[in-house]
Amino acid sequence: MTESEVLHRFRSSGALLEGHFVLRSGLHSRQFFQCALALQSMPDVEKFGAALADQIRNLQATTVVAPAMGGLVIGQEVARQLGLRFIFVEKEEGKLVLRRGFKISEGERCLIVEDVVTQGGRVRETLAIVREHGGVAAGVAMVVDRSNGAVDLGVPTFSLLSLKVEAFSPDQLPPDLAASPATKPGSK
Secondary structure (H helix, E strand, O other), rough: OOHHHHHHHHHHHEEEEEEEEOOOOOOOOEEEEEEEHOOOOOOHHHHHHHHHHHHHHHHHHOOEEEOOOOOHHHHHHHHHEEEEEEEEEEEEOOOEEEOOOOOOOOOOOEEEEEEEEEOHHHHHHHHHHHHOOOOOEEEEEEEEOOOOOOOOOOOOOEEEEEOOOOOHHHOOOOHHHHHOEEEEEOOO
């Protein structure tokens, strides 16, 4: 699956939004990737999952770990494509934690799968959880890398679509964004 095919799927599904958005990171942007819309069609989920699985097959991971909510659908599909165990981390009191009886064994090779990464905050939290439980971070895979590879997560990183999308701190908005109301379409 090429980057242009991924971008076409986002546009045709209405998952690439244009306007004034506040990202989970707190930054503002003119574009928002609403992966839930791109991943509502199971044939597309299967294609995205297969394309990511092909990139990371040689990492010898045994478990896929996804941060909830965004990484759940694609993380589970990547795990299915590779025949791996799938678990997730989720928010508890505003912080990602491993719950629901999920365990990570000492030395277990884990692959983190996320939908969209801008600064990598939730991925870093997930990597820390894997390491705190004795696991080894084999790599990170994502559908969209909004940083165009600028985010260094300290492990091999793979994406289906990598591009530089402008993001601005709230106190440094360009005039067009400052003049329009912001929306926050993502998960909180």
